Amino acid sequence: xxxxxxxxxxxxxxxxxxxxxxxxxxxxxxxxxxxxxxxxxxxxxxxxxxxxxxxxxxxxxxxxxxxxxxxxxxxxxxxxxxxxxxxxxxxxxxxxxxxxxxxxxxxxxxxxxxxxxxxxxxxxxxxxxxxxxxxxxxxxxxxxxxxxxxxxxxxxxxxxxxxxxxxxxxxxxxxxxxxxxxxxxxxxxxxxxxxxxxxxxxxxxxxxxxxxxxxxxxxxxxxx
Amino acid sequence: xxxxxxxxxxxxxxxxxxxxxxxxxxxxxxxxxxxxxxxxxxxxxxxxxxxxxxxxxxxxxxxxxxxxxxxxxxxxxxxxxxxxxxxxxxxxxxxxxxxxxxxxxxxxxxxxxxxxxxxxxxxxxxxxxxxxxxxxxxxxxxxxxxxxxxxxxxxxxxxxxxxxxxxxxxxxxxxxxxxxxxxxxxxxxxxxxxxxxxxxxxxxxxxxxxxxxxxxxxxxxxxxxxxxxxxxxxxxxxxxxxxxxxxxxxxxxxxxxxxxxxxxxxxxxxxxxxxxxxxxxxxxxxxxxxxxxxxxxxxxxxxxxxxxxxxxxxxxxxxxxxxxxxxxxxxxxxxxxxxxxxxxxxxxxxxxxxxxxxxxxxxx
Numbered sequence: 001x002x003x004x005x006x007x008x009x010x011x012x013x014x015x016x017x018x019x020x021x022x023x024x025x026x027x028x029x030x031x032x033x034x035x036x037x038x039x040x041x042x043x044x045x046x047x048x049x050x051x052x053x054x055x056x057x058x059x060x061x062x063x064x065x066x067x068x069x070x071x072x073x074x075x076x077x078x079x080x081x082x083x084x085x086x087x088x089x090x091x092x093x094x095x096x097x098x099x100x101x102x103x104x105x106x107x108x109x110x111x112x113x114x115x116x117x118x119x120x121x122x123x124x125x126x127x128x129x130x131x132x133x134x135x136x137x138x139x140x141x142x143x144x145x146x147x148x149x150x151x152x153x154x155x156x157x158x159x160x161x162x163x164x165x166x167x168x169x170x171x172x173x174x175x176x177x178x179x180x181x182x183x184x185x186x187x188x189x190x191x192x193x194x195x196x197x198x199x200x201x202x203x204x205x206x207x208x209x210x211x212x213x214x215x216x217x218x219x220x221x222x223x224x
Numbered sequence: 225x226x227x228x229x230x231x232x233x234x235x236x237x238x239x240x241x242x243x244x245x246x247x248x249x250x251x252x253x254x255x256x257x258x259x260x261x262x263x264x265x266x267x268x269x270x271x272x273x274x275x276x277x278x279x280x281x282x283x284x285x286x287x288x289x290x291x292x293x294x295x296x297x298x299x300x301x302x303x304x305x306x307x308x309x310x311x312x313x314x315x316x317x318x319x320x321x322x323x324x325x326x327x328x329x330x331x332x333x334x335x336x337x338x339x340x341x342x343x344x345x346x347x348x349x350x351x352x353x354x355x356x357x358x359x360x361x362x363x364x365x366x367x368x369x370x371x372x373x374x375x376x377x378x379x380x381x382x383x384x385x386x387x388x389x390x391x392x393x394x395x396x397x398x399x400x401x402x403x404x405x406x407x408x409x410x411x412x413x414x415x416x417x418x419x420x421x422x423x424x425x426x427x428x429x430x431x432x433x434x435x436x437x438x439x440x441x442x443x444x445x446x447x448x449x450x451x452x453x454x455x456x457x458x459x460x461x462x463x464x465x466x467x468x469x470x471x472x473x474x475x476x477x478x479x480x481x482x483x484x485x486x487x488x489x490x491x492x493x494x495x496x497x498x499x500x501x502x503x504x505x506x507x508x509x510x511x512x513x514x515x516x517x518x519x520x521x522x523x524x525x526x527x528x529x530x531x532x533x534x535x536x537x538x539x540x541x542x543x544x545x546x547x548x549x550x551x552x553x554x555x556x557x558x559x560x561x562x563x564x565x566x567x568x569x570x571x572x573x574x575x576x577x578x579x580x581x582x583x584x585x586x587x588x
Contacts (some may be wrong), residue, residue, distance in 0.1 A: 115311040118272050121298040122305045123325030123374060133324075137315045 001190065004170045005178035006197055008089065012174055013154040016093035020150045023094075025099030025143065029131060031102075034107050050099035057096060058163025065091070065164065088165035089172050093154035101150040108142020109135060141213050148209040154204055227378045227410035228266030231268055231288070231327040240264055240275075240434040246378070246427070251404045251411040253421035256431035256457065262414040263308070265431070266380045269412070270305045271298030282377045304376030308383045310367040312355040318366045319351035327376040337373055344406065346399070361392045368403065372510070378410040385420060393420075400424060417458045422446070430454050431439070448491070448584045450497050455586060461503045463555040466585070468493055475580060483554045484543050488519050488580045489496035496585035503537065505582040506557035508567060509575040520580060527553040529564075536564040540576065 012209050027046060031039065049057050065072045065082045075082060112135050120130045134141070158176040165172035167181055175198050182191040225248040232241040232347065240261040246252040254262050267273040269280055271287065280288040282303075287296045312321050322341060326334050342348055345365040355363055364384060384400065385393050401424060405409055415421050421428060421442070428442040438445050438454040450453035452463060464482035471477075476493040479486050487499060509521060524540040528551070531537075535567065539553040546552065555576065567574065 113311070115307050115309070116300070116313060119305070119307060119311040119313075121272070122270055122301070122303060123370065124299050124302065124328070125324070126299060134313060138313075165504065 001193065002169070005194060007176040008171070008173060009155060009198075010084070010201075012086070012089040012093050013151050013198075014090070015090045015148060016097060016154040017151040019090070019094045020098050020101045020154075021147050024098055024106050024146065024150070027102050028109055029135075031106060045152050046102050047099045050103075054096060054157070054159025055163060058092060058160035059119075061088075061092060061095065061160060061164045062147050083164060084166045084168060084172065086165070086171055089174055091162050092160035092164045093157045096160050096183050097150040097153040100153055101146045103144050104146030104149060105139070108139035108146070111142065112138045117198075122153045145209055145213050148212075149207055152205050155201060178179035225410065227269070227412070228279070228281045229265075229269060231265075231275035233264065233268060233273070233275045235261060235264065235434065235475040238434045240268075242431070242434075242436050244429055244436060244439055246410040246412055248410055249408045250427050251413060252427040252429055254261050254412060254414045254429045254431055255418065255421045256416065258416055260431045261434040262416075262431055263280075263382055266305065266382050266412065266414055269378075270303050270380055271296060271301045272305075285377070292316035302374060302377050303466045304371030304374065304379045305381075306367050306371055306381040306384050309387050310363045312363055312366055312370070314355050317352050317354055318347065318358065318362075318369075321355070321366055322347075322373050323350075324370060337375075341369040341373045344372070344403070359392075360388050361396055364388065364396055365399070368400075370409070372403070376409070378412070379404075379407060381411070382415045383415055384413070385415070385417070396425060416585045418433060430457050432457060449500070449586060452500075452586050452588070455500050455584075459502070460500050462506070462554075463498050464554075466496055466499045468496065476585075478585075485522055487578060487583060489583045489585060490580040491583075491585055494585065495587045497588040498586045499583055500586060501555075501578055501583050503556045503558040505579065506537075506540075506555055507577045507579060508563070509555070509561070509577055520578045520583075521575050522578075524555070524576045525572050526574070527551060531561075535560055538564075542576070545572070 031042065062083065064068050065075070065088070067073075067076070067083075072082065082091065100215075116134050116138065117130050120134045125133070156176060157174070160178055161172070161174060162180075167173050167177050169178075172179070173181070175194050179191050179194050179198075182188075182194070227246045229245070230243040232239060233437075235510045238261070242265060254265065256262050264273060268275045269287075272563075275288065275290070277290040278288070279286070279290070282301075285296075286292070286294050288294060313324065316324070319338070320392050322338055323334060326337050329337065336485065342351065345368055347362070347365055347369055348364060350358060350366075356368070358366065364387070368384075381400075385396055388396060395418070404424070413421070413425055413480050426442060428438070428440065428445050429436060430438040430445065432453055437457065438450050445454065446458055449458055449460065455463070464480035465555065466478040466480055466487075469477045469479055469486065471493040472508075475488065475490040476496075476497065477486060477488055478493075478499060480499050522542050524542050525545045527539040527546050529536055529538050535558050538557045538559065540555045540557060557576065
């Protein structure tokens with residue numbers, strides 16, 4: 001049996017999640033400091049990948065990274081093409097899972113009592129230190145939840161990936177794509193095996209999420 | 225060394241507009257009802273809010289000047305701000321909380337600074353605890369230690385005792401007094417508790433809807449409130465409109481129209497519109513002494529009484545007995561329980577005496 005879809009899916013999801021964690025957190029922190037009517041539009045833009053059909057997202061990405069797209073042209077100058085390569089699976093998964101990270105991180109940061117941040121400022125801390133040593137640790141459970149949700153979403157990504165990365169076995173064929181083509185080829189055994197792997201990973205992740213945010217929550221910050 | 229504050233800021237309901245000076249070694253209480261702008265004032269000084277205009281100067285350091293476009297950020301002001309609910313970082317131990325502000329010092333200096341404040345705030349042994357493992361009073365001391373560790377140029381305390389139980393308060397109050405005496409930098413204490421303000425500070429600033437209603441040594445403000453509003457805000461319960469009758473070198477005689485009596489007062493008349501007396505200054509003549517002065521002494525009847533653990537408040541009607549069940553009264557008198565027990569069974573009318581020296585006059 002060909003296990004390559006599992007490794008491709010895991011590599012794609014881990015990479016996409018790491019990217020989304022940094023970018024989503026930065027976007028959430030940046031957004032927290034800015035307000036105004038324009039920001040509502042920014043919010044809408046950030047959340048769009050969550051509500052658009054993945055095929056639409058994939059199509060836009062194809063236009064952007066394609067031979068004649070602005071980013072595609074730029075990359076071509078350095079001799080790189082993204083479409084139908086492994087990085088394309090990462091880009092598709094990252095874009096689609098970004099809203100989940102952004103939303104959860106923002107909610108988590110907003111819930112931090114502003115008095116803690118103000119106290120840190122009066123004690124001489126720079127804004128970076130306030131964020132890293134006060135806001136981030138206090139918002140950590142929420143940020144972790146966002147990370148797990150993003151990972152789960154990245155793992156399940158299908159539509160945009162197919163549009164941008166296609167189905168190249170051993171290169172861009174992730175679990176969901178492999179399942180689709182296995183079913184299409186009447187290969188039920190493979191489809192079932194990959195379904196089982198996918199469900200196992202997703203279920204463990206969601207259970208871990210519940211454990212981190214609920215079961216462990218109240219016990220924190222007490223001497224052991 | 226002093227903190228000079230002269231700022232204005234538009235708030236939703238009124239304008240905060242103040243101008244005062246707090247000297248080193250003379251803690252200043254900012255007293256006012258909830259929503260008078262007290263906390264906002266502290267936050268402006270600490271740099272957490274931006275005043276619309278004005279100047280804030282600590283010693284020679286300009287912290288804020290709207291005309292010269294100076295606005296030092298909160299992190300560079302080096303002021304010790306104590307938040308109402310302490311705002312201790314829950315994910316850091318007491319020690320890590322205290323050390324938060326001194327990270328830029330050398331290791332040896334950090335240690336010296338921390339040992340010193342831990343000793344001064346009596347926190348030895350609690351360093352490794354997390355805030356949620358500390359009692360309210362201990363949390364308050366950690367917050368104080370954390371603020372003192374940065375050797376702040378001034379100390380700003382926002383209702384430091386309001387989150388504590390009654391039995392802890394007096395203990396913490398004593399500690400705070402100790403700290404104020406040792407610290408000797410400009411100190412502002414925001415409170416809505418009159419007794420707390422009086423016990424902890426020498427200087428008093430009464431704030432009402434964003435304006436300074438009175439500012440000066442506490443004894444003077446309590447003895448002769450400059451206005452009806454200040455008298456009320458400092459806890460005075462008894463007021464009457466007055467009509468001036470005569471004035472001489474030793475004082476004045478007025479008619480207290482709301483109380484229906486003539487009063488001798490040992491203060492100059494000025495532009496008096498009201499007379500007042502504090503409830504615990506209303507005195508009772510327990511037995512008529514033949515030949516004693518009857519100045520400012522009036523018959524009175526008890527309308528109702530209300531008891532606290534050690535004192536009784538009496539609501540009195542002057543000159544004539546209350547009509548039926550009418551709750552109307554003229555004066556509130558506060559007496560110790562022991563005294564109340566002695567004369568509660570005596571036949572009415574009793575006699576109150578309003579001492580000319582304790583009565584005060586106020587302009588409108």
